[in-house]
Amino acid sequence: MASYSDITSALTQSIVDLNTSALGGLEIAHEGQNFDPSPYSQFLSLFTLFGERISLSKTTLDEVLGVYQVTLKRKIEKNGVNRGGFDSLIDSILGNYRHNDEFIYNDTRVVIINSTRNNARNVDGWWTCDVSINFKADDLRG
Numbered sequence: 001m002a003s004y005s006d007i008t009s010a011l012t013q014s015i016v017d018l019n020t021s022a023l024g025g026l027e028i029a030h031e032g033q034n035f036d037p038s039p040y041s042q043f044l045s046l047f048t049l050f051g052e053r054i055s056l057s058k059t060t061l062d063e064v065l066g067v068y069q070v071t072l073k074r075k076i077e078k079n080g081v082n083r084g085g086f087d088s089l090i091d092s093i094l095g096n097y098r099h100n101d102e103f104i105y106n107d108t109r110v111v112i113i114n115s116t117r118n119n120a121r122n123v124d125g126w127w128t129c130d131v132s133i134n135f136k137a138d139d140l141r142g
Contacts, residue, residue: 003108004064007137008048010105011068014096015046022092026072037126042074053139061140068097068133073126090117090129097133110137 012030019026027043029035037043047069054063070093074086097115104110113134120129 003106003139004048004050006106006108007050007064007066007110007135010103010108010110011048011133011135012046013105014103015044015070015093018092018096019044022096023089037073040075042072045069045071045073047071056138061138064137064139066135068135070131070133071128072131073123073128076122076125076127086120086127086129090120090131093131097131108137110135 008031016028019028023044027035027040029037029043029045031047035043035045048066049069050064050066052065054065055061056063072086072089072093094115094117097112099112099114101112102109103112113136115131115133117129117131120127122128
């Protein structure tokens with residue numbers, strides 16, 4: 001059974017695992033928790049945006065759709081030049097969320113539809129790039 005909590009937990013655990021193995025252990029700002037970015041030079045920010053719940057059968061099966069948003073932020077130095085390695089971190093995130101990849105939490109299977117990124121940009125003194133991970137999960141009713 002796919003609960004919103006289990007879906008979010010599956011996706012959050014996947015980025016925590018990736019952060020430990022490939023991203024260098026960045027600080028993570030989790031949705032709904034207080035976070036002060038000022039002591040950090042870079043960090044990740046996580047949000048789950050739930051979309052439609054589609055009935056796949058009259059009585060037993062729904063499909064939950066959504067977007068898992070992972071934002072990488074890096075403090076811009078005074079000279080404005082510190083993008084080195086930024087794009088490779090984004091590539092690592094994108095590489096972890098490919099079509100049909102699966103992440104499981106409490107028997108909830110989350111399947112990746114696709115992932116995309118936007119252009120890195122300066123937002124209030126931070127290089128910022130969003131990776132949007134589109135997913136689906138089946139929910140057995142009853």
